[in-house]
Amino acid sequence: MTVTFGIRTMRIVATLIMLTQIMAFAMNANDRLYIENLQILSGETKQLAIYLANDTAYCAFQTDVCLPDGLEVVTDDGEYIVDLTGRKDRTHAVSTFQQDDGSIRIFVTSQSVRPFNGNSGAIAMVEVTATQDINNQPMTLQNSMLVEENGTKHIVANSTAYVNGNGHITGDVTGDGKVDAADVNAVINMVLGKAGQTAAGDVTGDGNVDIADVNAVINLMLGKEK
Numbered sequence: 001m002t003v004t005f006g007i008r009t010m011r012i013v014a015t016l017i018m019l020t021q022i023m024a025f026a027m028n029a030n031d032r033l034y035i036e037n038l039q040i041l042s043g044e045t046k047q048l049a050i051y052l053a054n055d056t057a058y059c060a061f062q063t064d065v066c067l068p069d070g071l072e073v074v075t076d077d078g079e080y081i082v083d084l085t086g087r088k089d090r091t092h093a094v095s096t097f098q099q100d101d102g103s104i105r106i107f108v109t110s111q112s113v114r115p116f117n118g119n120s121g122a123i124a125m126v127e128v129t130a131t132q133d134i135n136n137q138p139m140t141l142q143n144s145m146l147v148e149e150n151g152t153k154h155i156v157a158n159s160t161a162y163v164n165g166n167g168h169i170t171g172d173v174t175g176d177g178k179v180d181a182a183d184v185n186a187v188i189n190m191v192l193g194k195a196g197q198t199a200a201g202d203v204t205g206d207g208n209v210d211i212a213d214v215n216a217v218i219n220l221m222l223g224k225e226k
Contacts, residue, residue, distance in 0.1 A: 031056055033063050033123075033144045034159035034178065045074060045129040050106075050141065052087070052123040056154075057115040060147040065126060066103040068137035071163055073104050074127040081127035082106055089114035094124065103142070113149050136165025142223065158223045171220035173200045179220045187214050 031054045040046050050063065065073065073080045073096075080096040091112040099105055108124065116123060141159040148154070157179060160169050171179040173186040189195040190209045201209040203216040 031058075031146060031154065032156050032159065032178075033061060033141055033146070035139065035141055035161045037161045037165070038128075038139070038163050040071070040128070040130045040134070040163065042070075042130050042133045045127065047083075047125040048128050048139075049122040050124040050126065051121065052116065052146075053120050054116070054146070055119065056146075056148060058146045058154075059113050059115050059149050060107075060109045061123070061145060062105065062107050063141045063144040064099065064103040064105050066101070066140045066142055067128065068134060068139055068163055070132035070134045070137075071128055071130055071139065074129050080104055083125045083127075084108065085122050085125060087117045087121060087123050089117070092116075105143075115149060130163075134163045137163045139163055144223070155223060157221045171203055171217045173198070173203070173217065175200065179217065181221075183217050184214060184221070187217055 032052075034051050034053070035048060036051070038046065038048055048065075050065075052058070052061070067073070073082075075081065080098075082094050082096055084092055084094055088108075089110055089112070091110045091114050092108055093111070095107045095109075097105055104126075106124065106126075138160050139162070144156045144158070146154045146156055159178070169179060171183055173183040176182070186195065187201050187203070187209065190197045190201045191211065191214065197209040201213060203213040203220070206212070
């Protein structure tokens with residue numbers, strides 16, 4: 001019985017190490033597109049900032065903006081209003097279209113393949129209007145991709161924020177508003193008994209904090225789950 005438990009423990013630890021290595025390889029940089037919570041009243045129009053945090057230089061990106069009912073992207077003469085910030089080069093241009101699922105896909109490209117300026121801050125501003133009262137509803141950036149000057153593409157994790165609220169983000173075990181390597185480490189520590197188990201660590205919702213939760217956080221980080 002003792003030997004069996006030892007073998008099982010070794011297998012779990014080996015699997016955790018493997019998953020951590022996979023995560024480290026896939027997330028070798030903290031590059032991401034993300035949004036933050038938005039406070040907006042019915043009838044108001046505001047700008048929703050899309051932020052880019054990057055260690056690597058990128059010249060283009062795409063992302064799908066998925067908004068809750070009652071929040072819409074403003075149009076002007078049939079075109080969605082999305083403005084680029086001072087982080088763009090003069091050659092950058094933005095294009096948009098609505099997809100079948102209702103999300104708005106945003107493309108930003110550079111004809112001269114010029115990188116964005118800086119390593120943090122808003123990269124684009126999406127003009128949105130509230131057509132009704134919204135209470136703690138999620139909005140998401142999904143299917144996001146960053147492109148280097150040499151054409152290398154990087155799939156980045158989904159980003160979820162809330163309209164008129166601060167709802168919990170699934171996989172955000174540390175409670176810092178994002179899902180990243182720190183959350184993977186937090187769940188690993190819970191599984192290995194180095195930290196007390198919490199409700200946030202039970203990402204799968206099955207009542208246990210185990211290897212399945214580690215895998216779930218990694219998938220959320222990589223945008224494979226919503």
